[in-house]
Structure formats: structure tokens, C-alpha cells
Amino acid sequence: MNDLSETRSPSSSVGDYLKAVWELAVDSGGTASTKGVAARLSVSPASVSNMFARLQEMGLVRYERYRGATLTERGREEALRLVRRHRLIETFLLEHLGYDWQEVHDEAERLEHAVSDGFTERLAELLGHPDHDPHGDPIPSAEGSLEVDDSMALSQVVAGRRVRISKVRDEDAAMLDYLGDRNLVPGRWLRVREVRELDGVVVVEDEEAEVYALGDPLARSIFVRND
Amino acid sequence: MNDLSETRSPSSSVGDYLKAVWELAVDSGGTASTKGVAARLSVSPASVSNMFARLQEMGLVRYERYRGATLTERGREEALRLVRRHRLIETFLLEHLGYDWQEVHDEAERLEHAVSDGFTERLAELLGHPDHDPHGDPIPSAEGSLEVDDSMALSQVVAGRRVRISKVRDEDAAMLDYLGDRNLVPGRWLRVREVRELDGVVVVEDEEAEVYALGDPLARSIFVRND
């Protein structure tokens, strides 16, 4: 039990950086760039360089000047703890407090820095220990393990496949809204009728034979599995 | 609609000071001393002087060197907003998350700085718009009005009176626990049998003729009304 996992996050800023590194590192071979993190957190690259150095001090990342940062084991644990909090809080806001998809992200972002581990676990209890949030993202366990994600973007699926929506990107509120309106939410089955190389439009059909043509950004925001 | 009431508190520290001033000013003719606030927030008197000056800048208090600070109307609104949040959050933690009296205060203290007005009002909705928290303290309305408090400390009551517990001080967790165990909670009726000038002990009897001798600190932590 290291000093970080006592009860709360380190300074809220630190947590934001760790989460950003974690999220960006997923699709960049484990390393996050200064620029990427800066963009994600809306701070200047200079601030990120600065913080990377401090995170290394704290033993949360491995950092090499000019070549980005990688989470250490402790850093990863910290990040996952934050992610767990975030997703449980989102679930609570959506299911118990009547938030809609638009509003959830920001509120959760702020709350996740204020709640204790005790709060988090009681919330999990209240929610019935869900393992996915309403966007379809897996919720890391209290011990820090996370399901491997074998889903792929809808834009990558080949025509003809029958797939199930596993999650939707939760960054763009307007998009979430659009998808929510059409009930394109996790759990929904779709058949992929056509994938147009030209413009990236994916044409899908739902169980009621309703057809949707989804443009490039949308098709990259919806993730599916074929189980 | 001034800039403070947008969605969240000003910097969390500012809110703490406003609340402290508000709480201390109640029983000090509207004015809070540097020392008092310092003690309440566990910071040095110097920090308080400093902050008083800044709060005045911001138009939240009226401050005169060497003679303390008084809330302005805006300051009072801010403070009450925080108090409302705090009490609603406490209520939620106790009623929905299974916290016990001990743990509630700190968690609420941190959360109240992170939640938005929107969250607060949805929480109020979820809780059924309570007007008192479980300690018996009145919850300010969303518009900032607060019930006048005509209760008095148990230590002030004259012998023979039949009174009802209206609230218990929520600062000392051990005390709350003690009271909770004996079910000395808001709503409970008591008859005051004796008030010993000497040591401040108050002897009361509950509805089942159970008798309790309450020492000075306890008698000053329990507030009652005679309605």
C-alpha cells in the first residue's frame, strides 16, 4: 500500500496528467508526447515538460527529454484508480441523477478529484458493481485490473459483419447526443451493409431494418465487437 | 447574476473562508475575528489577514484592519450556497451511501467544492428537497434563504422543561458517534430534570424514562427547541 493510494488522489493536476498519458499511450506504443498531453489538457507544452519532470521525480512516469513519457507501474495504478472513479461517477450521474450524456463528462471530471476511495467503493456498491459505464467503457476493478479491449472502430469493420456496439467515444458531447437520439448505444446489434472507402461512410442496419449512413467521424466514434 | 454564481464556487479556499466567517459571525454580532477564522480553518492568523484583504477586494466581505470581517450580501449568498451544498451532500452520504456520522463531514467538505449548482439541485431532487440535514441543521434554499434558528443549547435550558432536539453540533465526530449510539438525535423529545451550575452537567430523561447525565461539552453540542 503505497502513499498515493491512501485515500485520495495526489494533487488533482497530477492525476489529470496521468490519465492523459494513460489514454494517449494506448494507441502510441505506451508513450505519450508533450504535445499530445498538452492538447488533451488544454495547457501549454511547456507546462507538460515541466510536469513530466515532476512526475518522474514522483516515480509515476519514466521520462526522457524529447521523447515523451511512459507510465510506471505505480503511475498506471494511479491512472486506473482515477478512471475507475470517473466511470463510476458517470454511471451514477446518468442513472441516478438524470444527467444526459452531454453534461456528464465535465461534472465527473471535477468530482473524480474530490472523492475518496471510500466514496468510490460505496458508490460502486450502490450501483451494483457495474463493470461497464453507460458509454460501454470497462470500469477498472478496485484492484486495478482492466478488461482487455478487443473492440474496433466501426470504420474498420468489413461489410457484411454483424456486430454489437461495445462503446462510444465520450469526448464529444454533441456526438453522444446524436447517437443517443438514434439509440445507437452500447449493446445494440448492427449489420454492416457497406463501407465506402471514398468518404469513410459506413452504412449499417439495425434489428428493425432501420438503415443509417454514418459519416467518417461518427464511424470512428462507435466501437463494436462481433461476439 | 454575478460572476460568482455561474456554476461553481470561486477558488475552494475562498469558499472555506466565507463559510467560516458566516459560521463564526452568527454568534459574534456579524463579525468574525482573524483568530477565530484561523482556528476554524487551521491556518495561521497571518493567512487570514491576507485573505480578508483579498475577500474585500472581491466584494465578499467588509473588512477593517484589526477589527475583523463581515460578509457582504454577495458574500453571504456565496456562503449559503456552500452550506446548502454541504448539507445536501451530507444528507446524501448518510441516507444513500451508508456513511455514518463520523465519516460524513470530511467527505462533504471536499465534495462541496467540486460539484456544480446543477448537481446540487439534482441531488436535492433525488433527496426529496429536504429542509434539514440529518444533524438537524436547516438547509438553505436554492435562492439563499435560511430559516431563522430559534433553538438553544441544552446547557441553557432551565430544569423542568420538555424540549425536542433540533440539531447536534457536527464538528466533533466522536461526539456525534456517542450521541448516535444513545439515539440522541434530532427529533427526540427530552425532559430536563436538572441543570447543575457547578459542573455544567445536565440531567435529562427521554420518553422511555431513560436518564442521561450529560457533561458540559455534550450539553453544549445538543440544541433544542420547546415546541
Place this chain on the structure above:
DNA sequence: ATATAAGATTAGGCAGGGCTAAACTCAATA
């Protein structure tokens, strides 16, 4: 009327985080 102590204020610092502007790396292209 004055001395004194309690309480309050100023001065001078420190750490966390953020920013801009200027300087540096390094990889890609001419």
C-alpha cells in the same frame, strides 16, 4: 494615564501550476 499582553498585520519566503518567449533537438527533405 500607561504598561502589557493578546491579537492582528506586514514582510519575506516557499511550493504548486500555469504562461510566454526564446533557445534547442532531431528527423526529414532538399
Place this chain on the structure above:
DNA sequence: TATTGAGTTTAGCCCTGCCTAATCTTATAT
């Protein structure tokens, strides 16, 4: 190989809050 520009880092500054030490004020007691 030499140049160049995107991406990074450094330098220097700002602001919020907190702290200690030193210096006032003020009220109270003689």
C-alpha cells in the same frame, strides 16, 4: 550533407495560498 521546421525544453514571471518572524494596535488592568 545541410537546412529547416515541428516539437521540446528552458528561463523567467505570475498568481494563489500558506508559513514564520517581526512589528504594530488595542483593550485592559494597574
